[in-house]
Amino acid sequence: MSAASGTRERILSAPLYKYVIETLIDRIASGELAPGIMLPSEADLGAELGVSQGTARKALIDLERRGIVRRRQGVGTFVAARTPESALFHFFRLRNPDGSHSVPELEEESVRRRKSSKCERETLFGRPDHVFEIERVRSIDGRRLVHEISVVPTPLFPGLPERSPLPNTLYVLYQHAYSIAIVQANENIRAVSGTPRVCERLGAAAGLPMLRVDRMARDLSGRTVEQRTSHFVTGNHCYAVELT
Amino acid sequence: MSAASGTRERILSAPLYKYVIETLIDRIASGELAPGIMLPSEADLGAELGVSQGTARKALIDLERRGIVRRRQGVGTFVAARTPESALFHFFRLRNPDGSHSVPELEEESVRRRKSSKCERETLFGRPDHVFEIERVRSIDGRRLVHEISVVPTPLFPGLPERSPLPNTLYVLYQHAYSIAIVQANENIRAVSGTPRVCERLGAAAGLPMLRVDRMARDLSGRTVEQRTSHFVTGNHCYAVELT
DNA sequence: GAGTGGTCTAGACCACTTT
DNA sequence: AAGTGGTCTAGACCACTCC
Numbered sequence: 227m228s229a230a231s232g233t234r235e236r237i238l239s240a241p242l243y244k245y246v247i248e249t250l251i252d253r254i255a256s257g258e259l260a261p262g263i264m265l266p267s268e269a270d271l272g273a274e275l276g277v278s279q280g281t282a283r284k285a286l287i288d289l290e291r292r293g294i295v296r297r298r299q300g301v302g303t304f305v306a307a308r309t310p311e312s313a314l315f316h317f318f319r320l321r322n323p324d325g326s327h328s329v330p331e332l333e334e335e336s337v338r339r340r341k342s343s344k345c346e347r348e349t350l351f352g353r354p355d356h357v358f359e360i361e362r363v364r365s366i367d368g369r370r371l372v373h374e375i376s377v378v379p380t381p382l383f384p385g386l387p388e389r390s391p392l393p394n395t396l397y398v399l400y401q402h403a404y405s406i407a408i409v410q411a412n413e414n415i416r417a418v419s420g421t422p423r424v425c426e427r428l429g430a431a432a433g434l435p436m437l438r439v440d441r442m443a444r445d446l447s448g449r450t451v452e453q454r455t456s457h458f459v460t461g462n463h464c465y466a467v468e469l470t
Numbered sequence: 471m472s473a474a475s476g477t478r479e480r481i482l483s484a485p486l487y488k489y490v491i492e493t494l495i496d497r498i499a500s501g502e503l504a505p506g507i508m509l510p511s512e513a514d515l516g517a518e519l520g521v522s523q524g525t526a527r528k529a530l531i532d533l534e535r536r537g538i539v540r541r542r543q544g545v546g547t548f549v550a551a552r553t554p555e556s557a558l559f560h561f562f563r564l565r566n567p568d569g570s571h572s573v574p575e576l577e578e579e580s581v582r583r584r585k586s587s588k589c590e591r592e593t594l595f596g597r598p599d600h601v602f603e604i605e606r607v608r609s610i611d612g613r614r615l616v617h618e619i620s621v622v623p624t625p626l627f628p629g630l631p632e633r634s635p636l637p638n639t640l641y642v643l644y645q646h647a648y649s650i651a652i653v654q655a656n657e658n659i660r661a662v663s664g665t666p667r668v669c670e671r672l673g674a675a676a677g678l679p680m681l682r683v684d685r686m687a688r689d690l691s692g693r694t695v696e697q698r699t700s701h702f703v704t705g706n707h708c709y710a711v712e713l714t
Numbered sequence: 715g716a717g718t719g720g721t722c723t724a725g726a727c728c729a730c731t732t733t
Numbered sequence: 734a735a736g737t738g739g740t741c742t743a744g745a746c747c748a749c750t751c752c
């Protein structure tokens with residue numbers, strides 16, 4: 227191990243594989259390694275970074291667990307692409323009663339720029355003074371069931387309003403147009419009576435029980451880049467969650 | 471490796487570490503390794519099972535990831551105990567607005583034995599003809615906010631009604647009295663108007679929006695051993711979820 | 715100091731996929 | 734056949750905890 231510890235700055239005995247992880251995340255975040263691209267083999271990666279194949283392997287396994295790369299035996303390791311499907315079903319948890327997916331369709335959309343609230347400044351990366359607010363209505367099987375308001379900092383998403391209409395899945399746009407990969411989110415779920423505004427947008431009866439989901443979404447580097455409040459009319463549909 | 475593959479039945483080239491995992495799970499499930507007990511060291515475990523320390527280590531890491539054991543550097547690996555606290559906060563996801571926990575207190579409880587429904591027979595392990603139904607009301611900060619109905623197969627939980635009043639956290643009882651460790655659950659969440667029965671139990675206004683959470687809980691061996699329907703009055707409280 | 719888990723290495727062979 | 738990830742080994746040293 228003396229050879230390895232000499233070739234690199236080992237800061238305070240931080241594990242070597244974390245250095246490998248950080249290096250790879252930097253390359254992916256910078257766009258040097260774009261989604262879909264194949265990474266070097268474990269052996270090559272280890273050789274390049276001056277670590278053993280086993281250490282490179284450990285880093286790659288960790289990245290796969292976090293959904294950042296995908297590995298296929300006999301083929302290689304690839305930077306995970308947020309395809310519309312995977313992004314949708316990973317972060318869009320509404321399911322049919324039998325557990326199957328229904329693809330939600332976009333019905334209405336509006337994008338505006340406005341000053342950020344105090345709360346948004348405290349949560350979002352970069353403490354932005356201004357944010358883009360994206361309001362959307364989605365329907366499932368022809369019924370308007372979903373209302374979303376996504377808030378993102380303007381500095382990270384230049385020119386976003388001009389891109390309207392935005393794609394069905396925002397996270398795909400974030401990745402392709404802005405090299406921001408959403409990999410983790412925290413959600414707080416409540417049952418509420420639909421607010422007049424939301425009910426009006428969804429054409430729902432006033433006071434109908436709805437799921438209100440407040441999400442904070444983070445990118446590769448752990449920066450909170452989106453705040454989102456969704457309302458779901460869950461008739462026969464369910465919000466599916468797994469506890470492990 | 472020839473030595474290793476000779477000492478054990480390696481069925482169809484299943485990974486060795488899975489054999490280690492299965493062995494340990496069997497010992498834990500059978501009660502031979504009770505919660506809180508310290509496992510052998512990686513080296514000893516490997517020696518006993520005829521695998522290398524590294525292979526034993528891989529199995530232990532997997533078991534820790536699944537919440538089945540707990541490892542502490544310099545101390546050892548221990549069978550995870552479902553303490554009231556860990557069970558509560560792992561599977562009880564209601565949080566204060568600031569994200570902190572409040573301990574829910576038990577207000578009312580009733581346990582009865584009844585015939586199982588068709589759906590329960592299809593879901594629960596053993597296709598039981600009869601189930602125990604545990605109905606409970608919980609309060610947080612003095613307000614009755616939670617109503618739960620848990621359904622378990624009678625064959626797995628003999629004498630359960632005689633144990634009433636049951637402890638605050640059922641999963642602790644399952645583990646200590648019946649050697650059944652709940653390690654995984656799937657939940658389907660909906661927003662509903664409180665049913666008359668639930669509203670009456672909670673002393674809530676009829677039609678109040680509530681979270682309805684349908685849970686299927688599985689044990690170490692992946693058997694579905696409990697079906698639970700909870701209703702939450704989420705005023706300022708949230709149901710917290712993490713997506714990764 | 716003794717014992718534990720945590721990290722790392724170097725090399726081997728296997729299983730899978732593609733050419 | 735060549736190249737990839739998947740498994741496994743054996744041995745080393747480090748960091749942590751407890752006595």
